[in-house]
Amino acid sequence: MLKxxxxxxxxxxxxxxxxxxxxxxxxxxxxxxxxxxxxxxxKRMCWVSWKKLTKSKREGGLGFRDLHHFNDALLAKISWRILTKPSCLLARVLTGKYCPEKNFLECDISTSASHGWRGICLG
Known part of the structure; x- marks a missing residue:
């Protein structure tokens, strides 16, 4: 239920x-x-550490996701989509707005960039 x-x-x-x-x-x-x-x-005692619960079931954990790493992976997925499918609407809109003259990997994050674009660049 938690997962x-x-x-x-x-x-x-x-x-x-x-x-x-x-x-x-x-x-x-x-x-x-x-x-x-x-x-x-x-309150009950914590018999198992959270680090062990985030391990996969094969490794003896319960398979909970580490939210920080999962967030980075999802943002990297969007970055990968921009790199591999530059003709898709998302890639055309974002690169057209934030890096029209440079490659996606070479563009700088401006101070006026949106929070979403900053996250995608971090990914």
Whole structure:
């Protein structure tokens, strides 16, 4: 239930924007509180570390995603799409606005660039 609902909710936002580290921590905190806390008064002990829970099932974990790395991977996917399919509408709009004379990999991030473009360049 955690993986299919709570961990999947920010996925669309993470494909467009680089989430702040504080928000990643709050989402991870909600996941860990659901997993480990019984109630506010009666807290349970953490028998397994979060690092172990984020390992794949083959490695003995539960397969939860590290949100920071997952966010970077989703942004890199959009960057890859811009590089491999320069004729798609997304690539034409973004490169036309932010780097019309340079290659996508060589363009600088201006101070007036949108938060979404900055995230894609980080990816």
């Amino acid at each position: 299919s609902v709570l961990a999947a909710m920010p996925t669309y936002t993470m494909t467009c924007f680089k989430l702040p580290a504080g928000l990643n921590k709050r989402i991870q905190s909600a996941l860990t509180r659901f997993w480990w806390d019984g109630s506010q008064e009666n």
